Amino acid sequence: MTLVSLIQLYIFTEKLLLTLDKFFSALSACSLSLPVLEKKGDVVVGGLFSLHDMVMEPSLFFTSTPTPTQCTSMKDSGSGGAMSSKGTCHGAIPAVIGDGGSTQSLVVARFLGVFHVPQVSYFSSCACLSDKKEFPTFLRTMPSDFFQVDALIQLVKHFGWTWVGVIAGDDDYGRGGANIFADGVRKLGACVALHETIPKTQAQTAISTMISKIRTSGARVILVFAVEQDTVRLFDEVLRHEGLAGIQWLASEAWSTAAVLSNPKKYHHILQGSMGFAIRRAYIPGLQDFLLRLHPSSPDAREDPFLVPFWEEVFQCSQGVPDSQERNVGKPSCSGAEELGGVKNIYSDVSQLRISYNVYKAVYVIVHALKAMRSCVKGKGPLPQHACPDIENIQPWQLLHYITQVEYVNPLGDEIKFDENGDPAAMYDLISWQLTSSGEMEFVTIGKFDETTSAGKKELLIQEQNIVWNGNQTQVPLSVCSSKCPPGTRKAIRPNLPICCHDCVVCTAGEINAIECERCLPEFWSNAERTVCIPKQVEFLSFSDTMGITLMVISLIGSFCTCIVVIIFFCHRTTPIVRANNSDLSFLLLFSLTLCFLCSLTFIGRPSDWACMLRHTAFGITFVLCISCILGKTIVVLMAFKATLPGSTAMKWFGPGWQKAIITSSTLVQVLICIVWLAVAPPTPRQLMPRESAIIILLCDEGSPIAFVLSLGYIGLLACLCYLLAFLARKLPDNFNEARLIAFSMLIFCAVWVAFVPAYISSPGKYSTVTEVFAILASSYGLLGCIFAPKCYIILIRPEKNTRKHLMSKSAKDKF
Incomplete structure (x- = not known):
């Protein structure tokens, strides 16, 4: 810093100190000491009270000498910190009661703290005054x-x-x-x-x-x-x-x-x-009588500067005192008969004594502290070497110690004590x-x-x-930025606004609202109001829904039609068309077709352990039995043609015994696959619980995918072999070549099951089961219709063709 700068700083500091000195000197014009406000005794306690709201203080710009402070003709602490601090400088006092406002007490507390003078405030509530490092001697009867x-x-x-x-x-x-x-x-x-x-x-x-x-x-x-x-x-x-x-x-x-x-x-x-x-609030006995004793004619009135203006304000009259002429122009003269007891005002109303009660407690705190000092036993005191304080020469710091230790119950029943911060309860x-x-x-x-x-x-x-609220209402007023979100919605905070300002967004399906949207457990789903999680609906192909009823009816109709064919064949069992190609195989095929229709019913209803095992094994075995019978009939057709050739012995090796052996062995292979399947990894019920769906899908898990593929693959293998043989025999000369019917039926059968695979994989939920049942019924109806419908037509509608002569005829025009 340069020399010039130092000189300028020195001159500014001198001017500042001079200005402050003149300012505080000007405060002396407002004397805070009046005989009526003082009373001599063994111990004199200071008091700071605001009787007027304002003191006309000069504006300080530090550019010129400030004007003198203008008092409001009253000798009190006003509402300014400067007047309060001035009041604390009057005389040597061991303790001060006051001030009222927190701002005034802050100023006084800093000053008194330097000299360790205890200060007990009756109305200063600022939490900052609880700091004992900054205000070590400050206490209060007013809560923080x-x-x-x-x-x-x-x-x-x-x-x-x-x-x-x-x-x-x-x-x-x-x-x-x-x-x-x-x-x-x-x-x-x-x-x-x-x-x-x-x-x-x-x-x-x-x-x-x-x-x-x-x-x-x-x-x-x-x-x-x-x-x-x-x-x-x-x-x-x-x-x-x-x-x-x-x-x-x-x-x-x-x-x-x-x-x-x-x-x-x-x-x-x-x-x-x-x-x-x-x-x-509290009721202080005797206080009202004490307050109502005042009258301008009393001996103390001349000494009291507050009584005349107070009397004139209460009764709106003029006492004729020279100082009051200006403020009471136009007011009638006071008669002298006025009585405070006949007026209801703040002064005489002791029903709302709140601040006054705090003053009452503050005074008695000091009284109890002084009493404790006087009661000190030599050798057991709080001073060094357990000495007691000199009661004739009370030191403020000694009194402070006793004030902090005060603890008593006053006559009104309230416990009075201070915590470590000097605050009351x-x-x-x-x-x-x-x-x-x-x-x-x-x-x-x-x-x-x-x-x-x-x-x-x-x-x-x-x-x-x-409680009666604003506007004479009994309903609690609502004060919110955004209304509470209804159940089933969540808060969405509005950008750049406090968290209390929000929009309400409906929770997504499967979520409920407690505080934020919460997803239900996998087996539960939210209700329509999004308020609670309820068990998901269980979905499976049942006998009660439309799809289940439809499939069941179609299945029973197929079984009934098969039985009708059996009856027709039995009644015409001696006719050539029934006896052709081994009638025993025809009846066995019709029996297996009946089982195929009926096995579709096992796929309808609630999946259980037994139902799952039965539906897959029954389907696999019955269809293999059906295809084995058709395979046997196809072989019979081929061997019958071979047998008509000169020197052929084909029928010798493919007689009824061999046909039954082929059917039995073919079926036993499937039975063996199913036994191993059930022993190693049987089909079991399984629940599918999609997170985004309100349903639980009940279905039968295949257990072993390999066994499932082997079972279907074996059926497909037999069907392809049967189709191949029937295709080869389709043009053999015969009026009723059954190989043609078998070839067409196998073509439909294979087409159905080839289409089944992608449809089964892509079908959701119970519709995969519906697809499987549909494939069973479609293929069964295909076999029944293609193989037996033409024969029933000839038996019932064209009986003239159901003769040995017609079947043996080689005329092209008579071919079927």
Whole structure:
């Protein structure tokens, strides 16, 4: 830093110190000491009280000598920190009671802390004053704002408000309490709709802007954490904005019982129903009589500078004192017969003693501390070497020690003590502003917040039946940014807005809403309202649904038709067309076809262990028996043609015994496959639970895929062999060549089962079973229709062709 800079800094510092010196010298013009406010005794205790709201302090620009401080003709601490600090400098006192406001106490506490003078405040609630490192000698009979804010947060939680506004006074009390409240509300999961500060300036634009923000925020519940003076300016502006009607105002204890707002009827329509916590009230015996003793004619009136203006204000008259002429122009003279007992006002009303009760407790705290000092036993004292303090020369730091140790129950039944931060236990009354039938505002106690109950547990008790909300409503006001999402929906946070502002999005199928959409377990599905998970519907091919009934009817019709063919063949068993190609094989084929139709019924109904094993094995064995019979008939056709050739012995090797052997051996192969299948990995019931479906699909798992493929493959092998032989014999000369019918039936059979494979794989749920049943029925109807329908036609419709002569005829025109 250059020499020039150092010189400039030195000159500026000198000017600053000179200005500050002149400023504090000017404060001496406001003497805070009056004989009427003092009384000599063994111990003199200081007191700081605000009898007037304001002290006209000069504006400090540090460019010129400030003008002298303008007092309001009263000797009190006002509402300014400078006047409070000036008051603490008067005389040597061991303790101070006061000040009222937190801002004033902050100034005084820093000053007294340097000299270890105990300070007991009766109305300073700022949480910042609990810091013992910064304010080591500060105590209070007023609970810290930490407790008040905790009570307010519990109130917000109790009534379910999630969109709350906060308005703070522009001082340590307002800003500190509002910040703690805003943080607590956010931790609660609610949101702060707006956080504004009441400007100290009288600028109309600033406070009007704040009112506009209140309106646009949409908050229906707003906390005002401010002192009376700031609150009055706020509600004066609210009165000019009709659009703010219907807001539920929450009050901090600084104005929750303020007569300056409750007595003027102009505020009633906006503050009716307001709610807030107030210092616990008490009735102090004898106080009212003591207050009503005042009269201008009393001997002490001449010494009391407050009595005349007070009397003139209460009775709206003039005492004729020269100092009061200007303020009482046009008022009648006081008669001297006025009595305070005949007037109901704040002064004489002892039903709402709250701050006064805190002063009462503060005085008795010091009294008990002094009593404890006097009762000290030599050799057992708290001082070094267990010495006792000198009661004739009380040192503030010694008195501070005894004050912190005070613990007693006062005559009103309240326990008085301090915690490690110098704070008392928190006890608040929950106050509701309600209009009486006469149109007066009444403070109704509707609950309490008490830290002393349940072993220190903070409890909020509310008598909801006694609450009347703003607008004379009994319904709890709703203050939310977005309405609560109905069951079955979830919150979708709106971009760039607090978490309390959201849209409601319907949960997807299979999800329910508790807090967020949660997916149901695989075997459950959400109901239509998306509120609970219910068991999924079980789906299988049953006898009760349309598809199951249809397939069952088709199956029974096929069995019935097969039985009709059996009857027809039995009745015409001696005819050539029945006896041709081995009638025994025809009857065995018809029997196996009947089983094929009936085995499809095993695929209908709820899958079980036995049903699953039966349906696959019965299907495989019956179809192999059916195809083996057809294979036997095809071989008979071929061998019969071979037998007509000269010197052929084919029929010798393929007589009825060999035919039965072929059928039996072919069927036993399938039986063996099924036995191994059931022994190693049998078909079992299985549940398919798709995550995106409301149904559980019951079906039969094949068990062993290899065995399933072998069973179908073996049927396909026999069918292909049968088709190949029938195809070779299709043009053999005969009037009724059954090989042609067999070839066509096998062609249909193979086409059905080739188409079955991709259809089975791609069919969902029970439709895979439907596909399999359809394939069974289609192939069975194909065999029945292609092989036996032409024969029944000849038997019943063209009996003239059912002769040996016709069958043996080689005339081309007579060929079938």
